[in-house]
Amino acid sequence: MATISTFDSFIAAVGGDRVVVSNLVPVGSSPEDYQPTPQDIGRLAQADVLVENGLGLEAWLARTIDNARNANLRIVVCTAGLPVKGINPHLWMDPVLARGYVRAIRDALTQSDPDGAAYYRRNASAYDARLVALQGWIASRIKTIPPDSRAMIVFHNAWQYYDDRFGLRTIGVLELSPGQEPNPNYVAHLVALAKANHVKAVFAEPEYSPKLVQALAESAGISTIQTLYDDSLGTSGPVKDYESMLRYDTQTIVRALGGKP
Ligand SMILES: [Zn+2]
Numbered sequence: 001m002a003t004i005s006t007f008d009s010f011i012a013a014v015g016g017d018r019v020v021v022s023n024l025v026p027v028g029s030s031p032e033d034y035q036p037t038p039q040d041i042g043r044l045a046q047a048d049v050l051v052e053n054g055l056g057l058e059a060w061l062a063r064t065i066d067n068a069r070n071a072n073l074r075i076v077v078c079t080a081g082l083p084v085k086g087i088n089p090h091l092w093m094d095p096v097l098a099r100g101y102v103r104a105i106r107d108a109l110t111q112s113d114p115d116g117a118a119y120y121r122r123n124a125s126a127y128d129a130r131l132v133a134l135q136g137w138i139a140s141r142i143k144t145i146p147p148d149s150r151a152m153i154v155f156h157n158a159w160q161y162y163d164d165r166f167g168l169r170t171i172g173v174l175e176l177s178p179g180q181e182p183n184p185n186y187v188a189h190l191v192a193l194a195k196a197n198h199v200k201a202v203f204a205e206p207e208y209s210p211k212l213v214q215a216l217a218e219s220a221g222i223s224t225i226q227t228l229y230d231d232s233l234g235t236s237g238p239v240k241d242y243e244s245m246l247r248y249d250t251q252t253i254v255r256a257l258g259g260k261p
Contacts, residue, residue, distance in 0.1 A: 007023070028207055158228075
C-alpha cells in the first residue's frame, strides 16, 4: 500500500506480479490535507508493506497506522537518508532522488518476501534505468527554454527538487503551508517578483481552487497553468503513472516558458 498514487508506479515496477498495490489518498486529492476514512484503516490492517514519503507530507498517517493495529506491517519511509531541502517533502519530483525511493521499496519487498529477492532486484534495476533515461529526456527538453525564461511561480512548493535538478528557478510560492491562504501583501510581493523576473506563468495543480492563482496571474499580466501533477496522478487522460506524469508536466512547463516540448 502506498500513501499517494504517485508512488504506485514504483511499487508496481519493482513488485511486478508478486505484489498488489493500492493507495490511501485517492487520485485527484491532496495528501497534505487528506482525512483518512474507516475503509482506509481497514485496508491498512490487511497490508504487508506501507510505502510513505515522510517529512510531514502525510501528517495524518501516524494515527491511521495506530488505528489499523497491524503488527506485521512493514513501513518504508522513502525519504529516509535522502538529501532534504529544509522541510520540503517533495523529493520524488526529482527522478534522480526517485531512484532512492525505488531502492527503499526493493529492500522492503525483499525483507517482506525473501523468495522474490532476485526478481525484485532485477525489476528495480530495470526501472532504475528508465528513471535515468527520464532524467536525460527532461534535461534535454528544459534546455530548449530560453535561459532568461527558466523561472516558475507555483501554487505550492512541489517543484523545488525538480527545478533545482534541471536548472529552473523557483521565483515564488503562493501557498507557503497547506491550507494557508496568502495575505494581500504577500500576493502583491509575488506580483512584483513575477514582473521583475519576467516570469511567464503561474503553475498549479487541478486539485486546488484556481481563484488565487488566477488573481495573481491577472495582476502580474501572465498566464495560468492549472494542469501540473505532482502529489497525485491524473483522474483521467495521459497522467497514469510516474513517468507519464513527469513527461506531461515537463511538456506543459516547456511549452508555457517558450521552449520546444
Ligand atoms: Zn505537495
